[in-house]
Amino acid sequence: MTVVEMGLRERKKAATRRALSLAALRLACRRGIDGVTVEDVAAEAGVSPRTFHNYFADKEEAIVAPLTDGAREVVGALRARPAGEPVWESLRRVVHAVLLPADTRAETLALLRLVKADPQLVARQLCGLGEMQRQITAEVAARTGTDPHRDLYPHLLAGAAGLAIRSTVDLWLDRGSGDDLPDLIDEAFARLRAGLPGP
Secondary structure (H helix, E strand, O other): OOHHHHHHHHHHHHHHHHHHHHHHHHHHHHHOHHHOOHHHHHHHHOOOHHHHHHHOOOHHHHHHHHHHHHHHHHHHHHHHOOOOOOHHHHHHHHHHHHHOOHHHHHHHHHHHHHHHOOHHHHHHHHHHHHHHHHHHHHHHHHHHOOOOOOOOHHHHHHHHHHHHHHHHHHHHHHHOOOOOHHHHHHHHHHHHHOOOOOO
């Protein structure tokens, strides 16, 4: 079996996973989460319920998958940034590229609104964010020469970045309009880099 064939298989699996997640999100936006079943999601995506369960344990996991998958992508993208780039700048660029791409922004915002309104989805999202924060801590430690088992700095930076993202998204969703979300993310990161001066 060639590398190309393996690459094609992985791409097909990723496409199926994404199709299931999008189907779950569309149905949940139309009917509410309680009005959606695994069978509904599978039918919407054109696969069997058995195939659904090859990718997700339940509909909630499928709905939040873009956020949890995005959290993993953030870590990979952060590792790929230039080693000499300031960590805050690397994080800002990665958040823009991975979590707020222009071509899927409307879909992402619909998902964030749905998640914010449902405690079960919030819990699932927080699990993904917690794992992202742990991995970002390790990456920050590697880039700054600190020890994640002894030094507080990488933990504080990763935690502050995660909280900045969550707080900014929550504020933006509460406003319902006004400032563009990427601009608010930039402002949040700039304030943290400046030591969070008072208003």
